[in-house]
Amino acid sequence: MTAPDDIQVDIIVPNQTRYLSLIGNIGEAIAKELDRYQGDRETLAYHLNLVLTEAMTNAIRHAHHQDASKTVRVRIHIDQDELCIEVYDQGQGFDLEDQSLPAPDTPVEHGRGLFLIRTLMDEVEYHRGEHANVLIMRKKLS
Amino acid sequence: MTAPDDIQVDIIVPNQTRYLSLIGNIGEAIAKELDRYQGDRETLAYHLNLVLTEAMTNAIRHAHHQDASKTVRVRIHIDQDELCIEVYDQGQGFDLEDQSLPAPDTPVEHGRGLFLIRTLMDEVEYHRGEHANVLIMRKKLS
Amino acid sequence: MQIDVTKLQDWVVLRIGEARLDAHNSNELKDTIQKHLDKGDTRLVIDLSQVRFIDSSGLGALLSGYKNANLHQGKMVLAQLQPRVESMFELTRLNRVFDIFPAVEDVVHGGDA
Amino acid sequence: MQIDVTKLQDWVVLRIGEARLDAHNSNELKDTIQKHLDKGDTRLVIDLSQVRFIDSSGLGALLSGYKNANLHQGKMVLAQLQPRVESMFELTRLNRVFDIFPAVEDVVHGGDA
Ligand SMILES: Nc1ncnc2c1ncn2[C@@H]1O[C@H](COP(=O)(O)OP(=O)(O)O)[C@@H](O)[C@H]1O
Ligand SMILES: Nc1ncnc2c1ncn2[C@@H]1O[C@H](COP(=O)(O)OP(=O)(O)O)[C@@H](O)[C@H]1O
Numbered sequence: 370m371t372a373p374d375d376i377q378v379d380i381i382v383p384n385q386t387r388y389l390s391l392i393g394n395i396g397e398a399i400a401k402e403l404d405r406y407q408g409d410r411e412t413l414a415y416h417l418n419l420v421l422t423e424a425m426t427n428a429i430r431h432a433h434h435q436d437a438s439k440t441v442r443v444r445i446h447i448d449q450d451e452l453c454i455e456v457y458d459q460g461q462g463f464d465l466e467d468q469s470l471p472a473p474d475t476p477v478e479h480g481r482g483l484f485l486i487r488t489l490m491d492e493v494e495y496h497r498g499e500h501a502n503v504l505i506m507r508k509k510l511s
Numbered sequence: 512m513t514a515p516d517d518i519q520v521d522i523i524v525p526n527q528t529r530y531l532s533l534i535g536n537i538g539e540a541i542a543k544e545l546d547r548y549q550g551d552r553e554t555l556a557y558h559l560n561l562v563l564t565e566a567m568t569n570a571i572r573h574a575h576h577q578d579a580s581k582t583v584r585v586r587i588h589i590d591q592d593e594l595c596i597e598v599y600d601q602g603q604g605f606d607l608e609d610q611s612l613p614a615p616d617t618p619v620e621h622g623r624g625l626f627l628i629r630t631l632m633d634e635v636e637y638h639r640g641e642h643a644n645v646l647i648m649r650k651k652l653s
Numbered sequence: 654m655q656i657d658v659t660k661l662q663d664w665v666v667l668r669i670g671e672a673r674l675d676a677h678n679s680n681e682l683k684d685t686i687q688k689h690l691d692k693g694d695t696r697l698v699i700d701l702s703q704v705r706f707i708d709s710s711g712l713g714a715l716l717s718g719y720k721n722a723n724l725h726q727g728k729m730v731l732a733q734l735q736p737r738v739e740s741m742f743e744l745t746r747l748n749r750v751f752d753i754f755p756a757v758e759d760v761v762h763g764g765d766a
Numbered sequence: 767m768q769i770d771v772t773k774l775q776d777w778v779v780l781r782i783g784e785a786r787l788d789a790h791n792s793n794e795l796k797d798t799i800q801k802h803l804d805k806g807d808t809r810l811v812i813d814l815s816q817v818r819f820i821d822s823s824g825l826g827a828l829l830s831g832y833k834n835a836n837l838h839q840g841k842m843v844l845a846q847l848q849p850r851v852e853s854m855f856e857l858t859r860l861n862r863v864f865d866i867f868p869a870v871e872d873v874v875h876g877g878d879a
Contacts, residue, residue, distance in 0.1 A: 373580050379521040386790035391544040398536035415850045422821045426789040476863045478826035528677035557737045564708045568676040618750045620713035
């Protein structure tokens with residue numbers, strides 16, 4: 370259910386990394402106008418840009434394996450006190466709890482995306498579905 | 512129908528002019544990433560910002576009479592050679608063909624919104640529907 | 654809405670400190686101009702250098718100020734338009750109505766021409 | 767991807783001319799660094815002054831360059847990070863791995879410390 374104060378943005382883009390900046394910029398545009406947010410909006414803008422970029426990159430690479438016939442769906446929903454981002458994929462799915470951060474003293478090149486998402490958002494879930502899986506990321510606004 | 516190359520953005524915002532800049536900025540973000548567009552993308556960005564702002568202002572003022580319990584829905588759809596913007600309202604509707612531009616030598620303060628939309632877009636239609644009316648604005652990309 | 658007020662000789666300069674002039678803030682601009690006219694500031698320069706976006710409501714607010722200045726036997730002119738903002742005046746032919754100056758300083762030398 | 771190459775004493779400076787360093791262009795950066803190392807430019811400064819956004823793939827590309835420079839008995843350092851970009855290095859603790867300099871000129875004086 371959406372109340373008259375809610376903002377909802379639903380985006381479908383081709384399964385290509387060239388559209389990461391579009392999704393990130395839309396996230397920034399939303400953050401910058403979010404007068405209901407208590408903290409620094411410029412920082413929020415960067416963080417939304419980042420988590421959108423990381424989640425979409427994972428959908429493109431790990432779920433859709435760069436398949437150009439696929440699309441990525443992203444939903445952003447804002448109500449009075451929470452911002453919720455959903456990134457859908459149609460891949461094999463994975464187990465969010467199994468992913469661990471690379472140790473800082475063995476500088477491997479991968480595996481920091483989910484760590485950043487978890488650090489910057491308040492709640493992160495991944496649900497497997499029949500037609501699509503979804504990564505849900507929430508952040509309190511007040 | 513959407514092909515894998517299409518971009519689709521569906522936005523619902525409160526019926527308030529404070530969200531004009533959000534819609535306009537999303538339009539700008541899309542235009543700036545539109546590598547399939549042949550012309551100048553910065554100019555396209557301004558024009559999309561403008562037509563989105565004008566159409567949404569009309570929905571808020573003329574259709575929804577500033578009613579805060581209403582929302583405005585905006586859809587932007589891009590396929591290989593066309594960009595299409597739809598702005599929905601739940602008002603009494605109006606007749607697009609009846610609206611004429613104010614004469615330039617009698618400088619009245621209103622009535623330039625639809626003129627700007629028609630000047631900057633290639634095709635403009637308004638359809639009355641049972642549940643909502645929609646202003647459809649199309650622009651060729653190539 | 655952020656508006657800085659300064660004087661330049663016998664002109665009052667209103668510098669709009671907003672990137673957008675649209676239906677959300679155009680009424681406030683209209684009211685501000687009206688207030689200045691009412692208290693006797695009848696020679697006004699609107700400095701648009703910070704404005705990168707204007708819609709038809711913004712144009713309407715400026716037109717309202719222009720007409721009210723005339724009613725007060727005064728004058729309202731525009732200065733320092735960004736190219737895309739200026740193109741909106743051309744598209745609507747309002748460049749034929751307004752006096753538009755490249756710089757605020759130019760108004761002092763040419764505003765009565 | 768826009769990368770300007772200049773020399774500063776015995777360092778080769780790669781100035782990234784992109785606002786974003788993300789999964790879309792990070793492979794290209796990685797390859798460019800690799801090519802410089804292969805042709806003997808083993809003392810590299812990556813000038814990030816133009817970069818306002820970096821994601822984990824961008825960090826990964828820099829890390830790859832850093833490790834490859836070490837393998838070549840060389841050195842790769844970073845300079846002129848914007849505050850939000852720098853905060854990504856802090857969040858991931860990669861600031862403990864990289865040598866990060868406020869300005870490119872500082873590298874010449876302190877790069878061997
Ligand atoms: N949408 C997804 N579908 C399938 N696997 C995923 C998805 N997102 C993440 N993963 C798995 O989680 C791992 C960790 O992801 P992440 O922390 O973003 O690092 P990276 O993408 O650099 O490997 C990935 O390597 C991948 O195995
Ligand atoms: N969505 C709408 N619902 C009802 N009437 C509309 C709508 N959009 C435009 N109109 C009518 O068309 C007229 C002209 O609109 P426009 O050219 O945008 O100028 P303005 O909004 O300044 O009057 C409006 O005054 C209004 O009567």
